[in-house]
Amino acid sequence: MQQPVRISPSILSADFAKLGEEVRAIDEAGADWIHVDVMDGHFVPNLTIGPAVVKALRPHTAKPFDVHLMISPVDHFLDAFAEAGADIITVHPEAGPHLHRTIQRIKALGKRAGVSLNPATPAKMLDYVLEEIDLVLVMSVNPGFGGQSFISSQLRKIEAIRKQIDKLGKPIDLEVDGGVDANTCRQAIDAGADVLVAGTATFRGGPERYAENIGILRG
Numbered sequence: 001m002q003q004p005v006r007i008s009p010s011i012l013s014a015d016f017a018k019l020g021e022e023v024r025a026i027d028e029a030g031a032d033w034i035h036v037d038v039m040d041g042h043f044v045p046n047l048t049i050g051p052a053v054v055k056a057l058r059p060h061t062a063k064p065f066d067v068h069l070m071i072s073p074v075d076h077f078l079d080a081f082a083e084a085g086a087d088i089i090t091v092h093p094e095a096g097p098h099l100h101r102t103i104q105r106i107k108a109l110g111k112r113a114g115v116s117l118n119p120a121t122p123a124k125m126l127d128y129v130l131e132e133i134d135l136v137l138v139m140s141v142n143p144g145f146g147g148q149s150f151i152s153s154q155l156r157k158i159e160a161i162r163k164q165i166d167k168l169g170k171p172i173d174l175e176v177d178g179g180v181d182a183n184t185c186r187q188a189i190d191a192g193a194d195v196l197v198a199g200t201a202t203f204r205g206g207p208e209r210y211a212e213n214i215g216i217l218r219g
Ligand SMILES: O=C(CO)[C@@H](O)[C@H](O)COP(=O)(O)O
Pocket: 010, 012, 013, 035, 037, 068, 141, 142, 143, 144, 145, 146, 147, 148, 177, 178, 179, 180, 197, 198, 199, 200, 201
């Protein structure tokens, strides 16, 4: 069943010179989770942050860290992100040779496991792992950068995955990531998403606007 909408602001759009303050500000503004985009300059054409930054941010909030790993090979970084304080660890199927094993490792570390699908990756990729995971992340932009436009073909994918989740009857979160704003959030929720990642749309206008921005996305 689709659960109440949760908002997971992506700190990729935060002011990196004061990340701790930014995390506290979005926590106070009503963020449900904190979305951390980890990029390696190889799996995606951008380079962001590593486990040391996640660890440094951990004391700034008690909200779940929703860590989106866009790194390949991913397996040898799972333990480091778990130890740094990740609560949800999401990987791409293309980021390692054995997705099922990667998921088992995340769960063995006591973390919630997510699988993320790029815009060109079919929902079918989930067929033999859906029952093992806690979250599906549908990328509505090609991964690598904030501030891109929502790819509307992904709404069909969200609808298809919503049906699969409901058929299974397990409370798996269905998260959408990329180009989520005041207009596209409604379409994503109507298609079946129940977690919205938003970078640009959360951080737009500076700290005094965060609560209002999050409120708009929550609808
Ligand atoms: O994973 C990614 C990009 O690869 C995202 O989490 C973006 O950081 C979302 O940014 P906006 O599209 O909301 O600006």
